[in-house]
Amino acid sequence: MLKRNQLVLGNKSLKDVTDDVLLPLETPPSKGWLGMLAGALTIFAFYLVIIGTVIANGMGLLGVNHPIAWGTMIVTFVFWIGIGHAGTLISAILFLFRQKWRTSVARTAEAMTVFAVMTAGIFPLLHTGRPWLDYWLFPYPNQRGPLWVNFRSPLLWDVFAVSTYATVSMVFWYVGLVPDFATIRDRAKTKLKKLIYGSLSLGWRGTAKHWSHYEMVYLILAGLSTPLVLSVHTIVSFDFAVSNVPGWHTTIFPPYFVAGAIFSGFAMVVTLMTLVRMGFPQFKDYITLDHMEVMNKIIMTTGMMVGYAYGSEFFIAWYSGNMYERFAFVNRAFGPYAWSYWVMITCNVLIPQIFWFKKARRSIPLMFVVSIFVNIGMWFERFVITVTSLHRDFLPASWGMYAWSFFDGAILFGSFGMFLTFFLLYLKGVPAISIAEIKPVLGVGRQEGGHHG
Amino acid sequence: MGKYQKGLAGIFESEETILKAAEYIKNMGFKKFEALTPYPVHGMEEACGIKRSWIPYVTFIAGVTGLSFGTWLTWWTSAVNWPVNVGGKPFFSLPAFIPIMFELTILFAALSSVGALFYAAGLPTVNPPIIDPDLTSHKFAIFIPANDLGYDEGKLREVFQKLGATEVKLSEF
Numbered sequence: 001m002l003k004r005n006q007l008v009l010g011n012k013s014l015k016d017v018t019d020d021v022l023l024p025l026e027t028p029p030s031k032g033w034l035g036m037l038a039g040a041l042t043i044f045a046f047y048l049v050i051i052g053t054v055i056a057n058g059m060g061l062l063g064v065n066h067p068i069a070w071g072t073m074i075v076t077f078v079f080w081i082g083i084g085h086a087g088t089l090i091s092a093i094l095f096l097f098r099q100k101w102r103t104s105v106a107r108t109a110e111a112m113t114v115f116a117v118m119t120a121g122i123f124p125l126l127h128t129g130r131p132w133l134d135y136w137l138f139p140y141p142n143q144r145g146p147l148w149v150n151f152r153s154p155l156l157w158d159v160f161a162v163s164t165y166a167t168v169s170m171v172f173w174y175v176g177l178v179p180d181f182a183t184i185r186d187r188a189k190t191k192l193k194k195l196i197y198g199s200l201s202l203g204w205r206g207t208a209k210h211w212s213h214y215e216m217v218y219l220i221l222a223g224l225s226t227p228l229v230l231s232v233h234t235i236v237s238f239d240f241a242v243s244n245v246p247g248w249h250t251t252i253f254p255p256y257f258v259a260g261a262i263f264s265g266f267a268m269v270v271t272l273m274t275l276v277r278m279g280f281p282q283f284k285d286y287i288t289l290d291h292m293e294v295m296n297k298i299i300m301t302t303g304m305m306v307g308y309a310y311g312s313e314f315f316i317a318w319y320s321g322n323m324y325e326r327f328a329f330v331n332r333a334f335g336p337y338a339w340s341y342w343v344m345i346t347c348n349v350l351i352p353q354i355f356w357f358k359k360a361r362r363s364i365p366l367m368f369v370v371s372i373f374v375n376i377g378m379w380f381e382r383f384v385i386t387v388t389s390l391h392r393d394f395l396p397a398s399w400g401m402y403a404w405s406f407f408d409g410a411i412l413f414g415s416f417g418m419f420l421t422f423f424l425l426y427l428k429g430v431p432a433i434s435i436a437e438i439k440p441v442l443g444v445g446r447q448e449g450g451h452h453g
Numbered sequence: 454m455g456k457y458q459k460g461l462a463g464i465f466e467s468e469e470t471i472l473k474a475a476e477y478i479k480n481m482g483f484k485k486f487e488a489l490t491p492y493p494v495h496g497m498e499e500a501c502g503i504k505r506s507w508i509p510y511v512t513f514i515a516g517v518t519g520l521s522f523g524t525w526l527t528w529w530t531s532a533v534n535w536p537v538n539v540g541g542k543p544f545f546s547l548p549a550f551i552p553i554m555f556e557l558t559i560l561f562a563a564l565s566s567v568g569a570l571f572y573a574a575g576l577p578t579v580n581p582p583i584i585d586p587d588l589t590s591h592k593f594a595i596f597i598p599a600n601d602l603g604y605d606e607g608k609l610r611e612v613f614q615k616l617g618a619t620e621v622k623l624s625e626f
Contacts, residue, residue: 209501212498
C-alpha cells in the first residue's frame with residue numbers, strides 16, 4: 001500500500017500547534033511585515049485617490065469608449081472575482097471530497113477569497129458611472145412606479161451572484177474562525193485583546209453538543225458553497241455569453257470561466273503561500289512542500305483545461321461557418337491585439353507545463369515565478385475576451401482600438417494595494433491556519449498512527 | 454446571574470482518555486454533562502450520546518423559502534406589478550429567472566443555517582465562565598452540573614481521578 005505523507009511535519013503536540021499558529025499574533029510585527037504594509041498602504045492610498053478622481057470626473061478618464069465600452073474595470077473585476085474561486089474550491093469542494101491536505105491552506109485561501117471579492121466588487125459599482133446610484137441595482141419598492149430591475153439581464157444575475165457569494169464566503173470564513181478566536185481569547189494577556197477576541201469568539205466554549213452542530217453547519221456551508229462558487233463564474237461568463245458579440249456568444253463560456261477562475265486562484269494561493277512561508281517560517285511544517293506540489297498539479301491541470309478551451313473556441317469558430325465568429329478569432333490571434341493573445345497563451349498554457357517535472361513542482365522560487373506568470377496570463381485572458389471581441393465586431397465602420405489611459409493602469413495597479421493591505425493585516429490579526437481544524441489531522445501519515453479516520 | 458450552573462469539572466490531557474471518560478459518565482446515567490474539547494473529537498457524539506444535529510431541517514426549510522421568495526419576487530415584479538416588454542420575452546421568463554431563484558435559495562439556506570448554529574450553541578454569550586483557558590488549546594474537560602441526577606461531589610472526584618483526569622475542580626458552566 002502507498003504510504004501516506006505526513007500532513008504536518010515535526011511531530012507537533014496539540015499545544016505546539018496553538019503556539020505556532022498564534023505566534024504572528026503574539027509577537028510584535030517584524031520589519032519586513034511593516035515594510036510591506038507601508039508599501040501596500042501607500043498603493044492603497046493612491047488607489048483611493050484614483051477612485052475619487054474617477055468618481056468625481058466620470059468614466060471618461062478610462063479608455064472605455066465606442067466601440068470598446070467594457071475595459072479595464074470589467075477585465076479587472078473578472079480577474080479578481082476569479083481569484084476568489086480557489087479559496088472556495090479549497091475550503092468547500094476539497095472538504096466535500098475529504099481531501100485532508102486542504103486543512104492547512106483553507107483559512108488563508110478563504111481569506112484570499114474574501115479580500116479578492118471585496119476588491120472585485122468595487123469595479124462594476126464604479127463602472128456604472130454614477131456609483132452613488134448603485135442601490136438601484138437591487139429590487140426595492142421605490143417611488144418611480146415602482147420600476148423594478150430587469151431580472152432577465154445577466155448583469156442583474158451578476159449582482160445577485162456576487163453579493164450572495166461575498167456574503168456566504170464571509171460567513172463561511174467567520175464560522176470557521178469562531179473556535180480559533182476563542183483560543184486567542186483564552187490565551188490573551190491584555191484586557192483589550194481579551195475584549196476584542198472575546199467579542200469575535202461570540203463566547204464559544206466548544207462543548208461536544210456545540211461541535212456536533214458546528215460540524216454539521218460546516219458541512220452544509222461547504223455543500224452550499226460548492227454550487228454557489230460554480231454558479232458565480234458561470235453567471236459572470238453569462239455577462240458575455242448571453243450577448244451576441246462574436247467571440248462572446250459561445251456555450252463553452254461557463255465551464256471555461258470556472259476552470260480559468262480556479263486556475264488563476266490557485267496561482268494566487270501559491271504566490272501568497274510562498275510569501276507566507278518566507279515571512280513566517282514556523283508555517284513550513286504545516287504548509288509543506290507536499291501541499292505546494294499538489295497545488296502546482298492543480299495549476300497545471302486547470303491550465304491545460306483553459307488551453308483546451310482556447311483550442312475548442314477556435315475549432316468551433318471555424319466549424320460554425322459563421323464568418324463573424326471566424327473573423328473574431330483570427331483577429332484575436334493575428335490582429336492588432338495579437339500580442340495580448342500570445343501573452344495569454346504563453347503564460348497560461350505553455351509556462352505551467354514545467355510542472356510535469358517533480359523538481360519544478362517542488363521548487364519554491366520556480367513555482368513563485370510560474371504563479372506570477374499565471375496571474376499575468378489570466379488578467380490578459382480577460383483582456384483578450386473583453387477588448388479584442390469588442391474592438392472589431394460586425395461592421396468595419398465601427399472598428400476601433402482601446403484608448404488605454406493612465407487611469408486604466410492606475411486603477412489596476414491600485415487594486416493590488418487594497419488586496420495586499422487587507423491580506424497583510426489578516427496575517428497579523430487572524431490565525432492564518434485553522435487551529436481547530438488542523439488538530440484532528442495531526443496524526444495523518446504519522447508512523448505510530450495515533451488517529452483513526 | 455443564575456444563567457450558569459455550578460458543578461464539578463475533570464480536566465483530561467488526551468483524546469483517548471476523554472472519550473473513555475465521556476462514555477463512562479454517560480453510562481453512569483448522567484444526562485446534563487458537557488464535554489469540552491478544543492476541536493471536534495472523532496467519536497465524541499457517540500460517547501456522549503448526542504443525537505444528530507437538527508440543523509439540516511432548518512437549511513432545507515430556509516432553502517425552500519428562498520426558492521419560493523425568488524420565484525415570487527421575479528414573477529410579481531416582472532409579470533404583475535409593472536409588466537415591461539423586454540425584447541418580446543414573456544413577462545414571466547422562467548429560464549432567465551433561474552439564476553436569481555438559485556442565488557436566493559443558497560443565500561437563505563446558508564444564513565439560516567448559521568443562525569440556527571448560533572441558536573443551538575447559544576451564541577453570542579457575553580463573557581461565559583471559562584473552566585480552564587487551555588480547553589481551547591490542548592486540554593479536554595468533562596463538566597457535570599450539580600443539578601444533574603445522581604450528582605455526588607465526593608464520589609465524582611474519585612470517578613474523575615480513576616478515569617485519568619489530571620485535575621478536578623469545582624467550577625461553573
